[in-house]
Amino acid sequence: MSILDRRAIMVDPGVLKNSGHYDAIIVGSGVAGAIIANELAQAGKRVLIVEAATETDRSFKGYSSYLQHFYGQADKDNQSPFPVNRNADMPRSGQLRKLDPLEINSTSYIVQSGPYVTDTVYTRAFGGTTIHWEAKTPRMLPQDFQMQTLFGQGKDWPIRYHDLEVDYELAEREIGVSANVEDQQYLDITFRSSYVYPMHGLPLSYLDQRVAAQIDGSEVELYGERYPLRVRPFPQGRNAIPNQKYDGGKGYQPVGAVASHQIDVGGRCQGNTNCVPICPVQAKYHAGKTLAKAFDTGRVDLLSQAVASRVVIDSASGRVTGIETKLYHDPASPDHHTIMITGTLYVLAGNAIETPRLMLASGLRSSSGLMGCNLMDHAYLLNWALMPQICGTMRGTTCTGGIVELRGGAFRRHQATFSVDIHNDGWGWATGSPASDVVELVDAGNKFGADLRQAIIDRVSRQLLLAFMIEVLPSESNRVSVNPSYTDLLGNMRPVVSFTVPDYTLRGAAYARQFAKTVFARLGAEDHTKYDPSDYGFVTYEGEPFAIRGGNHLAGTHVMGTDKATSVVDTNQRCWDHDNLYLVGAGSMPTIGTANVTLTLAAMAFRSARNMIMQLGRLHAPVQT
Amino acid sequence: MSVSRRLETFVAFSAEVTAFTPTEVWGTGLTQRYLDTVDGVVGTAMTDALLNAFDRITTQSAGERTAKLRQTVFGCEQLGPVARAVVKLWYIGTWYALPAAWQERFGPAAQDGTFVPTPDAYVEGLLWSAIGAHPPGAKAQGFGSWQFPPGIPKF
Ligand SMILES: Cc1cc2nc3c(=O)[nH]c(=O)nc-3n(C[C@H](O)[C@H](O)[C@H](O)COP(=O)(O)OP(=O)(O)OC[C@H]3O[C@@H](n4cnc5c(N)ncnc54)[C@H](O)[C@@H]3O)c2cc1C
Ligand code: SF4
Numbered sequence: 095m096s097i098l099d100r101r102a103i104m105v106d107p108g109v110l111k112n113s114g115h116y117d118a119i120i121v122g123s124g125v126a127g128a129i130i131a132n133e134l135a136q137a138g139k140r141v142l143i144v145e146a147a148t149e150t151d152r153s154f155k156g157y158s159s160y161l162q163h164f165y166g167q168a169d170k171d172n173q174s175p176f177p178v179n180r181n182a183d184m185p186r187s188g189q190l191r192k193l194d195p196l197e198i199n200s201t202s203y204i205v206q207s208g209p210y211v212t213d214t215v216y217t218r219a220f221g222g223t224t225i226h227w228e229a230k231t232p233r234m235l236p237q238d239f240q241m242q243t244l245f246g247q248g249k250d251w252p253i254r255y256h257d258l259e260v261d262y263e264l265a266e267r268e269i270g271v272s273a274n275v276e277d278q279q280y281l282d283i284t285f286r287s288s289y290v291y292p293m294h295g296l297p298l299s300y301l302d303q304r305v306a307a308q309i310d311g312s313e314v315e316l317y318g319e320r321y322p323l324r325v326r327p328f329p330q331g332r333n334a335i336p337n338q339k340y341d342g343g344k345g346y347q348p349v350g351a352v353a354s355h356q357i358d359v360g361g362r363c364q365g366n367t368n369c370v371p372i373c374p375v376q377a378k379y380h381a382g383k384t385l386a387k388a389f390d391t392g393r394v395d396l397l398s399q400a401v402a403s404r405v406v407i408d409s410a411s412g413r414v415t416g417i418e419t420k421l422y423h424d425p426a427s428p429d430h431h432t433i434m435i436t437g438t439l440y441v442l443a444g445n446a447i448e449t450p451r452l453m454l455a456s457g458l459r460s461s462s463g464l465m466g467c468n469l470m471d472h473a474y475l476l477n478w479a480l481m482p483q484i485c486g487t488m489r490g491t492t493c494t495g496g497i498v499e500l501r502g503g504a505f506r507r508h509q510a511t512f513s514v515d516i517h518n519d520g521w522g523w524a525t526g527s528p529a530s531d532v533v534e535l536v537d538a539g540n541k542f543g544a545d546l547r548q549a550i551i552d553r554v555s556r557q558l559l560l561a562f563m564i565e566v567l568p569s570e571s572n573r574v575s576v577n578p579s580y581t582d583l584l585g586n587m588r589p590v591v592s593f594t595v596p597d598y599t600l601r602g603a604a605y606a607r608q609f610a611k612t613v614f615a616r617l618g619a620e621d622h623t624k625y626d627p628s629d630y631g632f633v634t635y636e637g638e639p640f641a642i643r644g645g646n647h648l649a650g651t652h653v654m655g656t657d658k659a660t661s662v663v664d665t666n667q668r669c670w671d672h673d674n675l676y677l678v679g680a681g682s683m684p685t686i687g688t689a690n691v692t693l694t695l696a697a698m699a700f701r702s703a704r705n706m707i708m709q710l711g712r713l714h715a716p717v718q719t
Numbered sequence: 720m721s722v723s724r725r726l727e728t729f730v731a732f733s734a735e736v737t738a739f740t741p742t743e744v745w746g747t748g749l750t751q752r753y754l755d756t757v758d759g760v761v762g763t764a765m766t767d768a769l770l771n772a773f774d775r776i777t778t779q780s781a782g783e784r785t786a787k788l789r790q791t792v793f794g795c796e797q798l799g800p801v802a803r804a805v806v807k808l809w810y811i812g813t814w815y816a817l818p819a820a821w822q823e824r825f826g827p828a829a830q831d832g833t834f835v836p837t838p839d840a841y842v843e844g845l846l847w848s849a850i851g852a853h854p855p856g857a858k859a860q861g862f863g864s865w866q867f868p869p870g871i872p873k874f
Contacts, residue, residue, distance in 0.1 A: 106806060144769075161856065162838050164856060165835070165838035165839075165842060165857070166835050166837075166838040166841070167835065168813050168833045168834055295862050296863075297865070297866040298866060299865040300865065300866055300867060300869070301864060301866055303866070334862070362862050363862055364859035364860070364861055364862055365858075365859050365860050365863070365864050366853075366855065366856055366857070366859040366862060367852070367853070367855040367859075368855035368856035368857075372856070374856050374857065374859075375859075395791075403871040408832050452727075470838075483870075484869065484871065485849060485869075486843050486850075486852070486865075486868055486869030486871075487850075488847070488850060488855070489851075489852050489853070489860060489864065489865040489869060490851035490865025490866075491865070494819045494865065518865065519855065528846055528850075529811045529813065529846075532807060532810045532811055532846055533807060533811075533815065536803050536806050536807055536810075537803060540789075540793065541784060542736040542788070542793060542802075542803075542806050543735060543736055543737070543738045543788075544738040544874065545737075546737070546738065546806065546810075547737070547739075547849050547874060550810070550846060550849050551849060551850055551871055552851060554850050555850045555851070555852075555869060555871065600744075668768075704801070
């Protein structure tokens with residue numbers, strides 16, 4: 095696809111009033127908002143995207159400036175490419191600390207009201223958090239949709255796997271997923287016959303292969319059932335070799351870098367090992383790619399530096415009449431003016447923290463009272479060791495393979511499932527490797543010259559980090575709320591998060607630790623895992639210590655269901671209370687199983703977009719082109 | 720020491736303490752920048768003291784040089800932390816702040832702190848070539864390269 099000048103209009107707010115009627119106002123340019131904008135625009139609808147961030151990376155130069163900013167930071171935390179913008183702030187893990195009982199920490203953007211401190215992040219930038227994500231794209235398991243029926247835990251979804259199956263295919267096309275169907279047919283996951291992913295799977299890393307050599311074919315036993323182990327590749331939203339068989343033999347054309355000028359990079363992943371926080375060549379999907387197509391239609395306008403601040407409702411009908419929006423002129427100054435934005439349909443796509451935050455700040459708690467409740471995020475438990483041989487760690491994409499056989503099973507009656515990532519980037523997430531290794535070898539090890547160089551090879555190239563992504567079930571007390579005492583520079587209330595890691599998850603974590611020890615023993619790997627009591631994610635379960643990391647997979651806060659009393663949105667993500675308002679994104683998910691949430695939220699976005707088009711048809715909204 | 724001799728000695732010292740060749744050290748394009756960084760933090764007089772201490776032992780055998788470096792440079796209360804900061808700078812591309820105790824005794828070094836002297840510093844860190852990898856976010860090794868054993872250079 096040639097990506098030439100886009101007609102992305104940075105709308106002049108002054109003329110907004112006169113610019114004609116929009117069929118839909120979409121708050122947020124992340125993947126959820128982008129897919130809906132594109133689907134509506136392709137169907138001839140007029141759309142305005144309201145985005146809080148600046149539009150820096152619309153140009154390749156802007157995108158590259160993120161990269162230079164990243165190179166130049168001594169502390170490469172995972173938000174380091176993205177400069178501070180206090181008018182549209184975002185969480186940064188570097189600002190966290192452990193809380194005392196009942197303490198509230200309001201120094202970070204997300205007010206942490208505890209007891210557990212979450213280091214989860216999202217990115218308020220043009221294109222949203224996918225600029226930053228790792229792009230693992232597994233589907234949920236069919237059993238994940240029926241947790242209550244099958245295992246007596248969590249909630250059932252109002253829809254099933256097969257209801258989403260075709261939308262999963264659309265999402266895999268949009269994101270450009272690389273995987274092989276034969277590797278992904280495990281547990282109860284099914285594919286329509288003759289389906290292939292857009293691109294062939296990425297090869298397993300040399301490190302994955304060394305792990306596989308020792309554990310493939312071995313088993314573990316859990317609650318009397320045996321589970322075979324195998325290292326499997328993950329489906330990934332990054333460009334690999336297109337599959338000629340895709341789309342009935344039509345093949346697939348990968349989408350590379352998006353910019354206002356044609357730039358010929360990103361058609362294929364190069365192994366930059368930097369997928370998080372930013373892919374230098376844009377081989378990894380980000381929502382800017384979908385937005386580019388949407389802007390190409392000429393029917394999508396963009397209003398950036400525009401922070402939606404209040405959803406205004408007609409109290410008689412419950413319908414939304416407008417969105418009060420604060421426009422700031424300069425990220426360095428809180429100066430702003432406020433306008434009212436109107437359209438036929440309204441779509442909040444701010445993510446599972448920002449969307450309920452905006453609703454609650456507008457006084458809209460949902461008749462179910464569940465707005466902001468049921469916050470879920472995967473709990474990560476890290477385990478790290480040194481392999482007996484050199485494995486060439488620090489090469490490839492962040493993660494190519496893992497162990498997924500325990501994503502499902504009868505044990506879910508008792509404890510959480512997990513999916514295990516084999517990290518190609520070593521112990522970095524746990525210890526700050528490899529820089530921390532060099533510092534330690536030089537300062538404490540008194541090494542220099544050849545001794546040092548050899549010691550670095552021995553220490554870094556053998557690193558193995560297993561990241562266990564553990565399921566978290568919905569619980570009403572885990573939630574996002576707002577409080578007028580905590581506002582940002584524009585006077586918008588900031589999100590307040592209260593979170594406890596449920597026991598069900600901690601039982602899964604305890605087993606995860608035991609499982610890691612078993613795997614390390616089978617590998618002959620030296621276990622270096624230790625959890626520091628001063629760590630902000632430190633928890634104990636039955637006397638055993640763990641440090642839990644946030645998963646960045648925020649969900650559940652405007653739950654989807656079958657009725658108004660027990661859910662916020664219906665199966666099309668439309669609010670029960672407001673019939674022209676959709677809340678889209680992972681916030682609608684009743685449970686998250688062990689699937690990184692984005693593929694599923696993207697699939698749901700296709701489903702909702704179809705419904706919006708039907709609703710607009712019924713309303714006879716004027717279609718302007 | 721003349722300006723050019725100073726730079727050559729700095730390169731020779733850097734090569735010695737990183738176990739990379741002088742050619743590889745020059746190849747980073749950062750030698751002058753790093754010498755300026757050291758000068759900027761600890762002052763030219765102390766940098767000279769470091770370079771002179773190294774200069775005095777260059778004609779000795781490799782084994783003797785290592786022993787002497789331990790005694791007179793890395794084991795020196797004043798020069799040791801500076802030498803270690805230089806090693807870290809070459810490997811990682813970050814100047815790590817000198818220890819507080821050093822600052823109290825030999826400071827103030829006003830420009831000290833933990834910083835990346837230039838975005839290239841990160842990209843040219845010697846760590847990555849030492850382990851047959853590449854700095855995350857730059858100098859990618861190509862699609863699929865990760866499936867093969869690493870090419871760790873001999874030295
Ligand atoms: C480090 C990291 C790794 C991840 N890896 C994976 C992975 O491997 N696989 C996976 O599936 N998921 C992953 N995720 C999660 C994934 O990035 C998110 O699920 C996804 O991007 C969410 O998309 P969204 O469109 O719902 O929201 P976002 O992408 O967060 O977009 C929301 C947009 O709304 C804008 N906005 C918010 N509030 C307002 C307002 N009031 N007014 C105007 N605009 C507003 C924001 O600026 C932003 O642009 C990862 C996340 C992180 C941080
Ligand atoms: S490995 Fe690199 S090229 Fe591939 S997606 Fe990640 S950052 Fe981009």
